[in-house]
Amino acid sequence: MMEKLLNTLKIDALVVGGGIAGMQSALDLADQGYQVAMVEKEASIGGKMIALSKVFPTLDCCSCITTPKMSAVAHHENIHLFTYCEVQSVEENTNGFKTTVLQKPRYLDADACTGCRMCEYVCPIDLRNPFDLNMGATRAVRVPFSTAVPQIAVLDMENCILCGKCEKACPVGCIDFSQQPKLFTLQTDTIILATGFETTKRDAKKEYGAGELHNVIDGLMMERLLAPTGPYGRIIRPGDGKEPDSIAYVQCAGSRDKTLGVEYCSRVCCMYAIKQAMLISGSLPLADITIYYMDIRAFGKGYEQFFQNARAMGVEFVRGKVAKITQDDHQNPVVRFESTDNGSKVSERTHDLVVLSTGMLPSYDTKPVYRIPAGDDGFVYVPEPNSAPCVTDREGIFVTGAAAGPMDIVDSIVMAGAAAMESAAYMSEKQDQAEIHEQAEESEMEVAHV
Amino acid sequence: MATRVDPTLLKEMKKYGAVGVEKCFNCGNCTAICPLTSDEYAFPRNMIRMVQIGNTEKLTQSLDPWLCYYCGDCSATCPKGAEPGETMMAARRWLTAKYDISGHGARLYTSSKATWKAIVGYALIPLILLVIFHVSRTLGLHNYGDIVTDRVDINAFAPTMWVWAIVLIDFTLLGGRLLRNVINMFQLTMGTKSGKETIPLSVYIAELKTLLTHAFTQKRWLDCGEDRSRWIKHLFLVTGYGTMLVLIVGLLWWFQTDEIYPIYHPQRWLGYYAAIVLLYTSGEALIGRIQKKGEALKFSHHSDWLFPAFLFVGTLTGILLHAFRYAGWAWPTYIIYTIHAMILIAMLDTEVGIGKWTHMLYRPLAVYFQAVKVRAEEYNKKTAAALAAAN
Numbered sequence: 001m002m003e004k005l006l007n008t009l010k011i012d013a014l015v016v017g018g019g020i021a022g023m024q025s026a027l028d029l030a031d032q033g034y035q036v037a038m039v040e041k042e043a044s045i046g047g048k049m050i051a052l053s054k055v056f057p058t059l060d061c062c063s064c065i066t067t068p069k070m071s072a073v074a075h076h077e078n079i080h081l082f083t084y085c086e087v088q089s090v091e092e093n094t095n096g097f098k099t100t101v102l103q104k105p106r107y108l109d110a111d112a113c114t115g116c117r118m119c120e121y122v123c124p125i126d127l128r129n130p131f132d133l134n135m136g137a138t139r140a141v142r143v144p145f146s147t148a149v150p151q152i153a154v155l156d157m158e159n160c161i162l163c164g165k166c167e168k169a170c171p172v173g174c175i176d177f178s179q180q181p182k183l184f185t186l187q188t189d190t191i192i193l194a195t196g197f198e199t200t201k202r203d204a205k206k207e208y209g210a211g212e213l214h215n216v217i218d219g220l221m222m223e224r225l226l227a228p229t230g231p232y233g234r235i236i237r238p239g240d241g242k243e244p245d246s247i248a249y250v251q252c253a254g255s256r257d258k259t260l261g262v263e264y265c266s267r268v269c270c271m272y273a274i275k276q277a278m279l280i281s282g283s284l285p286l287a288d289i290t291i292y293y294m295d296i297r298a299f300g301k302g303y304e305q306f307f308q309n310a311r312a313m314g315v316e317f318v319r320g321k322v323a324k325i326t327q328d329d330h331q332n333p334v335v336r337f338e339s340t341d342n343g344s345k346v347s348e349r350t351h352d353l354v355v356l357s358t359g360m361l362p363s364y365d366t367k368p369v370y371r372i373p374a375g376d377d378g379f380v381y382v383p384e385p386n387s388a389p390c391v392t393d394r395e396g397i398f399v400t401g402a403a404a405g406p407m408d409i410v411d412s413i414v415m416a417g418a419a420a421m422e423s424a425a426y427m428s429e430k431q432d433q434a435e436i437h438e439q440a441e442e443s444e445m446e447v448a449h450v
Numbered sequence: 451m452a453t454r455v456d457p458t459l460l461k462e463m464k465k466y467g468a469v470g471v472e473k474c475f476n477c478g479n480c481t482a483i484c485p486l487t488s489d490e491y492a493f494p495r496n497m498i499r500m501v502q503i504g505n506t507e508k509l510t511q512s513l514d515p516w517l518c519y520y521c522g523d524c525s526a527t528c529p530k531g532a533e534p535g536e537t538m539m540a541a542r543r544w545l546t547a548k549y550d551i552s553g554h555g556a557r558l559y560t561s562s563k564a565t566w567k568a569i570v571g572y573a574l575i576p577l578i579l580l581v582i583f584h585v586s587r588t589l590g591l592h593n594y595g596d597i598v599t600d601r602v603d604i605n606a607f608a609p610t611m612w613v614w615a616i617v618l619i620d621f622t623l624l625g626g627r628l629l630r631n632v633i634n635m636f637q638l639t640m641g642t643k644s645g646k647e648t649i650p651l652s653v654y655i656a657e658l659k660t661l662l663t664h665a666f667t668q669k670r671w672l673d674c675g676e677d678r679s680r681w682i683k684h685l686f687l688v689t690g691y692g693t694m695l696v697l698i699v700g701l702l703w704w705f706q707t708d709e710i711y712p713i714y715h716p717q718r719w720l721g722y723y724a725a726i727v728l729l730y731t732s733g734e735a736l737i738g739r740i741q742k743k744g745e746a747l748k749f750s751h752h753s754d755w756l757f758p759a760f761l762f763v764g765t766l767t768g769i770l771l772h773a774f775r776y777a778g779w780a781w782p783t784y785i786i787y788t789i790h791a792m793i794l795i796a797m798l799d800t801e802v803g804i805g806k807w808t809h810m811l812y813r814p815l816a817v818y819f820q821a822v823k824v825r826a827e828e829y830n831k832k833t834a835a836a837l838a839a840a841n
Contacts, residue, residue, distance in 0.1 A: 207483070207527060252477075257529040294477040294529075321529065323482030338478030344492040346482050 011035045011080065013423055014099055014188040016087055019047020020409055021401025022194030023069045024416030025423075030078035032424055037186050038073065039101055040083045044148035046070050047196055051131060053226035055409055056275040057306035063147060063229070070149040083150060088183065090370055096189040096396065105179040107141075107155035112174035115151030117143055119166035119175065125159055129231065133221045135238055136231025141166045141175075146229055189430060190396050190423040193366060193380060194416070197402035200254025200262070200358035208253060208325045208356060209333075214239030216325055216333050218253075218358040219272055226279050235283055237353045239331050244287060244352035247280060248335055249273040250322045251293040255359030255406075264377050266359030266406040270297045273357045274307055277315040290316040290351070292337055300410060325354060360406040370397060379405045390419040398423050456504040463501050465560040466547070467751035468540035474498045474532040480524035485673055490824055491517060494524055494534040497541050510548055513639050515541035516809075516816030519668075521675025522745020536749050543753060546808055549631045549638070555804030562752040565800065569756075572799040573792040579616065580608060580788055599780045605708050607784045608791075614702040620798065621699055627803035632811055639819055649826040660821040665814035683731055690727030691761075693720055698794070710776065721772070725765055732761035757806040760797035767793060 015026045018040035026036045038045070050070070052062040073079050088100040108119075125140035132138075141155040155166070155175070167175040202218045203211025215237045217225075224230045237244050251273060255266040270293065277289045296317070298307040311317060320337040327333050333354040338346045362378035372392045375381040380399045382389055390398045400419035401412040460471060474495075481487050481495045493514040500509045518538045525535040547556035557564045587595060596606040640649070663669055668688075671681045697705040697720060704717065711717050735758040738747040767790040774783040801807035 252529065258531040259527055259529065294475065319478075320482065321477035321479040323479045323527065336482050338481040338487075338492060338495060340476055340478040340495070344478070344481065344496050345489065346478075346484075346487050346492050 011037045011186060011188050012427055013037070013190045013192060014039065014097070014186055015192045015194055017047070017194035017196055017401070017403065018042075018045030018073070018081075018083070019194060019196045019401060019412075020049040020066065020069070021196070021403070021412040021416040021419075022047070022192070023073050024413050025192050025194060025400050025420045026073055026079050027069065027076065028417050028420035029424060030076045032420075033078065034424065034427070035078050035080070036076075037080045037082060037188065039085045039087055039099075039186075040081070041086050042144065043084045043106065043152070043154040044070075044144045044150070045073060045081065045083060046147070046149065048220075049409060050145070050147065051220065051227070052223045053228075053230075054275060054279060056271045057300070057302040059275065059278065062227070067147050067149075070147070074149045081150065083152075084154060087369055090191070092396075095187060097187070097191055099186045099188065099191070101184055101186060103182040103184065105157075105181055106152065107157060107160075107179050108153055108170075108176055109172075109174040110150075110152050112172045113152045114172060115143055115153065116171060117153070118169045118171060119153055119155075122165045122169040124163060124165065125161060127156070127159055132224045132231040133218075135221060135224060189427045190398065191370070192419050192423055193370065193372075193392070193397065193399045193403050194401045194419075195364040195366070195380075195403040197360040197379075197406065198363035200260070200356075200361060202356065202358070204254060204260055204358075205257075207323060208250070209327070213325060213327050213333055213354075214331050215244075215327070215352065216354045216356060218356045219269065219276070220358070222276050222355045223272075226276060226283070235280060242352065243284065245284075246288045246351045247277075247284075247290070247353045247355065248333070248349070248351040249277065249289070249291040249293075249355050249357055250325070250335065251291065251357045252321060253356035253358055254361075256294065262359060262361065262377075264406065265297060267297065267299075268406065268408045269357035269359055271300070271303055271306070271408065273355070274298075274310045274315070276355070278310055278313065281313055281315065288316065289314075290318055290349070292318050292320055292322045292335065294319070294321050300408065360402060362403075364403065366392075366403075370394065372397060372399075375405075377405065379403065388422070390415060390422045396426060398426075453503075453505055454507055456506040459504040459506050459509070460501055463537070463540050463544060466540040466543040467749060467754075468501065468537050469749060470531060470533040471498055471501050471537055472532075473530040474502065474528075474534070475530065477529060480528055480534040483523045483527050484518075485521065485523065485675060486517060486519070486670065491820065493518060494538045498532065498534055498537050501537060501541075509541065510545070510638050511641065512541075512545075513816040513820050514538075515545055516813050517670070517820065518542075519671045519674040519680075520746040521677070522748075523675055525745045525748075533749070535745055539746075539749075540751070542809070542812075543751060545635075546804065546806070546812065549635045549808075549812070550627075550804045551630060551634055552627070552804075558800060558804060559751075559753055565752060565756070568800050569796045573796040575799075576616075576791040576795050577788060580791075583608075583612075597784065602775050602778055602780050602783045603708055604706060604775065604783065604787060608706075608787060610703050610706045613706065613791075617699055617702060620795065624798060624802040628808065628811065631803050631808065632815065635812060635815065636819070639816070640822075649822060650829070653822055653826045653829055657818060657821045657825055661814055661818035664817040668813070670817055683734070686727050687731040690724040690731070693724040694728065697721065697724070708775075721768075725769055725772075728761050728765040729769070732758040732765065736762055753806060757797075757801060760793060760801070764790065764793045764797060 012034040013029050013036050015022045015036055015038045018038055022038060023045060026038050030036045046066055049062060050066045054060060055062055074081055082101060084104045084106055086102045088102050091098040120139045120142045123139035123141045126137050127140060128134040129136040129138035131145045140159045141153055143151055143153050162177060199220055209216055217238060225235050236242060251269060254260060255262050255269060273291055277291060280287060280289055296307055298304045318339055319341045320339050322335045322337045324336040325333050328350060332350045332352055334348050334350045335354060336348045338344060365374060366372040366380050372394050373381045380392060380403050382404055383393050390400055392399050398419045400416045476495055476499060478495050481492050487493060491514055497514055515538050520535050520539060522535050525533045528534055543559050547559045558568055583595060586592060595609050598606050668681060672678060739750045742748045767786055771783060771786045771790050774786055
């Protein structure tokens with residue numbers, strides 16, 4: 001099917017990355033009639049956003065925003081989705097960009113798979129679920145998560161023991177253990193990079209236990225605990241399954257910290273911590289929630305009010321950076337901080353669960369493949385961030401979302417639209433020039449005839 | 451209570467070696483990571499804050515800088531790289547200068563040129579004295595001493611009792627300055643100048659134990675950071691330095707002899723012990739500063755080089771003096787003796803009372819004063835409670 005498609009269709013734009021920014025860019029271009037190819041390295045699109053619980057400051061359900069967009073991308077007649085693929089190289093030619101893409105093997109026939117999950121049910125290998133940040137369990141062959149798009153299983157060959165149970169169970173017989181990676185090429189006029197971000201690793205800071213404290217989790221793990229599709233369906237601490245009565249947020253646990261080499265503000269952590277605090281207040285009404293912060297950055301529309309609401313709801317805000325986290329004999333995390341609100345007092349407080357408000361880090365180096373350098377912060381370099389935030393220093397390649405720098409969902413969507421607009425403008429200009437060139441050639445020929 | 455803001459304080463502190471103070475946004479990480487911070491005394495953020503807002507008065511009254519031993523955890527973990535540890539170090543330099551009423555200390559701390567001038571000036575004193583001594587002898591003005599060249603006769607070149615007399619005079623002058631500065635420190639930090647409620651003498655007496663313990667052991671340092679080797683090395687340095695001080699200031703008539711004692715004689719092995727310890731510790735400190743090793747040695751203000759450099763060169767010339775004397779080389783011995791004397795006088799005159807040397811007194815005194823303050827507060831509470839009960 002793929003070969004047929006590639007041979008018959010002219011594709012205008014390539015969107016690299018199927019997170020919220022990439023999906024929005026692809027939809028905005030496709031709605032204008034452009035043919036869009038989307039390449040996503042994971043087995044499902046949706047990016048980081050599909051794993052989140054609710055969005056700030058409206059507390060809307062994250063899935064309810066993301067899933068329709070994922071479906072729209074999958075079903076849009078102008079969008080051609082390539083999941084579980086990675087871009088290998090990009091060549092510039094007279095027609096634009098020739099991109100070589102690697103299709104990683106799913107070890108099953110993706111066209112035949114119906115997503116019935118029979119293989120997953122019979123697989124004897126239990127694994128930690130990466131989608132739940134290793135908190136829940138999954139199988140070696142699986143549909144990545146319940147709302148994955150496309151609903152196609154993927155087999156984790158590293159953990160598979162080749163027992164063959166899935167092969168027998170599959171009603172359409174699509175399991176293929178001998179599948180090989182495949183290369184294919186895409187010819188496009190323009191490329192939009194929406195390669196997203198990573199979050200600070202939980203073990204990045206030795207003062208915060210270097211990831212070895214059982215009841216110190218990060219912001220994304222709390223998102224999964226809070227999500228309706230989460231691993232436990234309720235908030236319990238992963239160390240011993242106890243329901244926490246006292247939860248602390250440690251802000252700037254990965255941003256604005258020179259010792260981690262991250263001096264910028266990640267822009268989302270204040271807000272997601274406040275949002276999570278509100279959601280916890282809902283699911284554990286008796287729990288005490290404390291947020292340790294350096295300063296609260298509630299800069300967006302409705303954000304400051306959101307912060308004030310949290311305060312009014314009884315979330316405790318303590319000004320002071322947590323210097324150290326240890327744990328007591330019952331694996332309760334103990335935070336040490338100086339309360340700088342009122343004079344100067346160093347205290348140690350024990351909580352049941354500590355959430356590190358981990359920041360946003362660059363996840364993908366565009367230099368080797370796209371020859372686009374990274375800025376000082378490690379995110380994709382943008383020469384004119386104020387006047388042309390989506391334009392990279394390579395003509396025809398645009399950037400959007402958190403690939404360009406830390407930003408929240410609202411900003412990502414806005415920027416995705418801008419990137420779509422920039423690339424559309426670029427394509428139409430290119431077409432105009434081609435037409436002018438053609439006309440000139442024709443008139444030259446006419447002159448020659450005369 | 452009104453606070454007088456001094457906008458020049460930050461600029462001034464920079465001359466004393468403070469770096470990165472402006473970067474601090476007072477998150478409190480440094481105070482919380484500090485292993486020595488306590489409920490009564492939470493530093494170093496408060497010090498940085500005082501420098502930022504220009505609270506000269508409070509900074510002058512503060513004991514906190516002396517309670518920090520610069521493990522460097524604060525600087526290593528500071529999210530902004532604001533170097534709180536170095537601010538504490540700068541505050542110690544600044545306070546040392548503040549305690550010195552003459553202003554001489556402040557000049558040396560804020561200008562490396564003035565420091566060089568002072569070093570050369572003081573170093574010339576023993577040279578000039580020796581020249582005058584020998585020139586006047588050849589002119590026939592007196593008949594003390596001689597320059598014996600066929601063997602080494604130090605006590606003819608520089609008669610012990612004369613040298614000792616000069617050392618004692620210098621030490622009396624320096625001691626007087628030191629005492630004045632200590633009294634000034636007491637008045638500034640214990641609030642006796644501002645006429646607040648006075649602390650009864652009994653509290654001071656009750657805490658004398660703390661003063662002695664800390665003066666001899668620097669015990670508090672043991673809780674500072676994970677590296678305890680700094681404390682042990684420093685303790686050795688103190689014993690070596692103390693030995694040399696006693697030998698030169700107290701027992702020069704016994705120490706500077708032309709008689710060669712057997713190796714087991716205390717005059718020899720005490721000297722050897724002190725020389726080895728001083729050479730090793732000062733050499734290590736200098737190398738550490740050159741290599742910018744660790745947080746505490748990352749920055750070096752010009753005043754930081756003086757004490758270890760003086761100790762190192764002073765010890766080295768002392769060892770050479772000893773070697774030349776044993777070798778029986780007369781002129782080299784006399785020359786190196788003169789250089790040795792020049793270095794030691796320059797060291798004492800630029801350090802005692804106004805330089806880094808003074809931390810020997812200021813540190814234990816600060817721990818003592820802090821303990822007195824804490825005890826006085828308890829005492830006041832108790833008497834207030836007793837009064838309330840009586841009423």
